Amino acid sequence: MALARSLAVAVVGIEGRLVEVEADLGRGLPGFTLIGLPDAALHEARDRVRAAVVNSREHWPDQKITVGLFPATLPKSGSGFDLAMAAAILGAAGAVPSGALASRILIGELALDGRLRPVRGVLPAVLAAVEAGLERIVVPVANAAEASLVPDAVIEPMHDLAGVLALLRGRPTAVLLPAGAAQPVDPGEPADPGETMPDLADVAGQVRGRLAVEVAAAGGHHLFMLGPPGSGKSMLAERLPGLLPALDFRAALEVTAVHSVAGVLPVGRPLVTRPPFRNPHHSATPAALIGSGSPAIRPGLASQAHHGVLFLDESPEFGRSSLDALRQPLESGLIEVARARATTRFPARFLLVLAANPCPCSRARGPRDARCDCPSTVRRRYLARLSGPLLDRIDIQVQLNSPSRAELKADRGHASSSRTIAERVARARSAMEKRFAGTPWRRNSDVPGPAWRHRWPLLPEATRLADRAFDRGLLTARGLDRVFRVAWTIADLAEVERPGAAEVGLALDLRLPGWSA
Secondary structure (H helix, E strand, O other): OEEEEEEEEEEEOOEEEEEEEEEEEEOOOOEEEEEOOEOHHHHOHHHHHHHHHHHOOOOOOOOEEEEEEEOOOOOEOOOOOHHHHHHHHHHHOOOOOHHHHHOOEEOOEEOOOOEEEOOOOHHHHHHHHHHOOOOEEEEEHHHHHHHOOOOOOEEEEEOEHHHHHHHHOOOOOOOOOOOOOOOOOOOOOOOOOOOOOOOHHHOOOOHHHHHHHHHHHHHOOOEEEEOOOOOOHHHHHHHOHHHOOOOOHHHHHHHHHHHHHHOOOOOOOOOOOOOOEEOOOOOOOHHHHHEEOOOOOEEOHHHHOOOOEEEEOOHHHOOHHHHHOOHHHHHHOEEEEEOOOOEEEEEOOOEEEEEEOOOOOOOOOOOHHHOOOOOHHHHHHHHOOOOHHHHOOOOEEEEOOOOOHHHHHHHOOOOOOHHHHHHHHHHHHHHHHHHOOOOOOOOHHHOOHHHHHHHOOOOOOOOHHHHHHHHOOOOOHHHHHHHHHHHHHHHHHHOOOOOOHHHHHHHHHHHOOOOOO
């Protein structure tokens, strides 16, 4: 009997867990048994591995082969264990030295001819390997750039099984990579030097809308825009990511790990350095938003918008269950998808932007002969699809009107560009970081209400209007806290030390448009 072990990584959510792949060659009828909670794709690996070994001109042992994936209680999914299984079997047959197997992580899917195909989730797998003290990782060439994002990892990219076996036997062959394929990526370098972002100055005649977007970007506040078609709601939302600061290296790794597991990393540029933007169709299901899959659960659109923007246009057209599925991650910044065999967690700290028309016919602001004739009950029922608990978690709620011709002309040439507003946002974020130094928070929207009240209380004369709105039942306790958060952001943008009555009043107006004391 012969036994050999190799090492691989299972990705659960966006966390990697080390897996020992053991191969035992014993007496009995030739066969291949795979144990250790494998899924259907892993069961198919038996045929892939055998064909890849034979077509790589290696001897396939005609014995009873048992391959175990440990820990046995951890569900395994995907095809990324193929390479480790082939190496363990050949190690058990004495074709590969066991010492070389013990010092490396092997990741990759095998084609029938022995080529290594790319797999999802390489970045979290490499991070888990380095944390476990294993720095040498063999990956397919197509995953080399992504794997090289981890600074302390020694990446060994390979084209095929024959090259991997030569490496394990101490006779590595030269690997010719595409230009820059395995070069470490500079996190400070822009994602695309030639990329142009849409300019907020293009949204003419919407001074209030541009203000709401600027405040949302500075403080990370969720935003709801209500207005007729053509009022600029979609244009404002699409320009919001251009106002956000570039991701720091830690945040970029988190976002890249989510996109890697989801299989949506951009080709040729693995590190995501700009805040992502997701704009799903209104037919998106709760599973599409929060994540789904069996047995491997993939991150949904909300997680893919981590550290970025999730824009739901025509939000009342989304299913009620889809919208309410976002309530928990809006508070916690985390999505938990529970299944019978495991619970998977994904980060989801995104900026939610909702847009809606005033009624189903969308003619509320048309010419007199095309005025909306929807009954008031129809309008209420239409907007009631956005539940009160969901809207209560939205910091900024503005009503936009279609700009007149005079407003368009007056605003043309005077609106600030996205570059100018992004600079103001960056200065406001810097003020927040100084205020929250030594705390787990970085933006005003991250700070819970009790912390605001105890550590940064406002003067009674500054909160008088907001207190009056609360006493009249126009604000919940959560809504009152969110008004104060927005007021702090307005103060940071204005570069004043603490919000006064003017900042709280503007924040209240951005929460309750048209309200007067």
